[in-house]
Amino acid sequence: MTAAPADRRARKKARTHDELRVVAQRLFTERGFDAVTVADVAQAADVAVQTVFNHYPTKEDLYFAGRAPWVEGPARAVVHRAPGTGAVATAHAWITRHVLAVPGLLRRPTGAAFAAGTLASPSLRVHQRELLRDGEDRLARALRATWVEQVGEEDGIGLVAALSSALLLTTGRVALGEQMTVIRAADPAARASRAVAEEARRRSRPALDAVGNGFAQLADRADAPPAFRRVAELERDLPPDPRVARRTTP
Known part of the structure; x- marks a missing residue:
């Protein structure tokens, strides 16, 4: 045919x-x-x-092109997660997994060249920030949509989604910065070593873990706005969907 x-x-x-x-x-x-x-x-x-x-x-x-999975990845993970899994937990798991993969990618010549090229060009650094903001907006929309589907158009839910997205992706960005600090501080001859990659992961892990644990505490605050408490209660104890969390494009 x-x-x-x-x-x-x-x-x-x-x-x-x-x-x-x-x-x-x-x-x-x-x-x-x-x-x-x-x-x-x-x-x-x-x-x-x-x-x-x-x-x-x-x-x-x-x-x-093809080298910025963090623009669509977290939002797609939220949209495609399995029933009974948490939106925040899944977005956090996606970000954590992909951030911790970066030191290994930088050990490869292609990854190192990409990072060096980005750092060397002011226009690329500006564009990277724009892409990060795009990713933040996409994740906020995905979180808002999944919560509205569960509780309806509750007042303040859009703000919760925007703040949650900003916190998740900013934490990922800060963790990446910590990794780059470790890598740049290493002896040039050892920067591509497994030991330096492991140290970079170790240094960035606490920030990633801290933000994941923080969401569960929102519902325990008596002074938290109603929408914050409602969302935290929705997400409480829900596990991430590991299937979509490990995929670049779920």
Whole structure:
């Protein structure tokens, strides 16, 4: 059976999207992000410059394409978690698992080059912060939706979702910063060693554990706003869904 024209166009578009990403990231690795232009990417991929922009609005989007799972990962984990598991617990488990995986990724040449390239470019650092904020908004919307489904449009529930998301993702960011401090302080010859990676994980783990334990205490505060108590009671003692917590894209 011959594929419909719409299906062929969709497959071709997806191939072009992936090919542009691969070509661009190869050029970034070879020359450095700031030395590569969108025109360079278009020429290397044998497409028009406008084709690149049709798929990726900015050069920064090309750099992070396929390498920023934290934008959609926590929210997707919440949405796809199994019945009887906690939204907060699952988002926290996703963030913890992926943050603790970073030192191992940085031991690989590709991971180290990605991190170094990001740190070397002011525009990439700005874009990374924008992506983090996008991830925070996505997680807040996912948390709000799951709680509204359970208790309805209760006053203040959106604020609880926004604060919960901000706390979870900020903790992940701080833990990553602690890991990078450990790695940068190590002897250059040992930075890619297993021992340094383990020390980075050990130093970042307390912050990750502390924020996970803190949510359960909200319902125990007599002065907590009603929406905070209601959400904390909903989430109390619910386990995470380990299946979606360990997947980059559940």
